[in-house]
Amino acid sequence: MTRTPLVVAVDGPSGSGKSSVSRQVAAQLDLAYLDTGAMYRAATWRCVQRGVDLMDTALVADTVRSMVLQLDLNPRFPSFVVDGVDVGVAIRAPEISAVVSQVATNLEVRADLGERQRRVIAVERTPDGFSGGRGIVVEGRDITTVIAPDADVRLLLTASEEARLARRAREVHGTDDAAALEATREHVVDRDARDSTVVEFRTAADGVVTVDSSGLDLEQTVQAVLALVEDVAGR
Ligand SMILES: Nc1ncnc2c1ncn2[C@@H]1O[C@H](COP(=O)(O)OP(=O)(O)OP(=O)(O)O)[C@@H](O)[C@H]1O
Numbered sequence: 001m002t003r004t005p006l007v008v009a010v011d012g013p014s015g016s017g018k019s020s021v022s023r024q025v026a027a028q029l030d031l032a033y034l035d036t037g038a039m040y041r042a043a044t045w046r047c048v049q050r051g052v053d054l055m056d057t058a059l060v061a062d063t064v065r066s067m068v069l070q071l072d073l074n075p076r077f078p079s080f081v082v083d084g085v086d087v088g089v090a091i092r093a094p095e096i097s098a099v100v101s102q103v104a105t106n107l108e109v110r111a112d113l114g115e116r117q118r119r120v121i122a123v124e125r126t127p128d129g130f131s132g133g134r135g136i137v138v139e140g141r142d143i144t145t146v147i148a149p150d151a152d153v154r155l156l157l158t159a160s161e162e163a164r165l166a167r168r169a170r171e172v173h174g175t176d177d178a179a180a181l182e183a184t185r186e187h188v189v190d191r192d193a194r195d196s197t198v199v200e201f202r203t204a205a206d207g208v209v210t211v212d213s214s215g216l217d218l219e220q221t222v223q224a225v226l227a228l229v230e231d232v233a234g235r
Pocket residue numbers: 012013014015016017018019020021037167168171213216217218219221
């Protein structure tokens with residue numbers, strides 16, 4: 001049976017589980033997967049590599065516009081290649097996390113990367129895409145509202161600040177003791193505050209369903225999202 005392409009849009013704050021959950025949902029539904037946060041990180045990596053002053057918004061925008069970015073949309077092995085260099089690990093470095101908001105709040109950069117994201121989604125609606133026309137799960141901060149407001153499923157994945165801090169602390173420091181929580185705050189709470197000056201990802205827009213994962217483990221959250229997709233789109 002031929003099915004129409006499915007687009008699942010997921011937004012949410014840092015540490016809410018967007019990447020982990022979206023990847024697993026895409027893999028289980030045999031869809032492509034796009035992590036738009038990684039695109040902002042790749043853009044930041046290129047600027048940092050070239051010694052660009054991130055306060056120079058015009059130069060940052062030019063540097064990002066000329067970036068050749070190749071994406072592998074396989075949810076099992078997603079990859080990001082910038083100008084021929086695999087940046088999958090480098091873009092997660094603390095030095096990139098510390099400054100990525102400066103690039104992500106540059107409105108010219110947002111316009112450029114947003115256009116690239118829309119093109120990826122359009123291709124995944126055709127047989128030429130990675131998914132062969134089955135569709136895509138796209139996650140970030142403005143996917144449900146700006147990039148794909150027409151997505152079949154629109155979801156805001158949230159969790160309490162406490163839960164998000166504890167998850168990130170365990171991931172980065174191997175513990176969620178008081179010192180680890182404090183060391184993590186800058187990368188979760190403060191970054192969200194900076195990012196939310198240009199995009200709204202704390203409150204669900206009209207038609208966007210909220211899933212609160214504070215009391216759920218990763219597997220339960222994946223199941224909750226799969227149930228929602230089944231409910232809304234019959235998959
Ligand atoms: N429901 C959950 N319960 C417990 N841990 C979770 C849950 N969802 C995700 N995690 C864990 O929390 C951490 C953060 O998840 P993830 O990186 O997917 O969040 P994110 O929303 O994509 O964050 P960011 O936007 O900062 O990249 C990971 O270690 C992940 O395994």
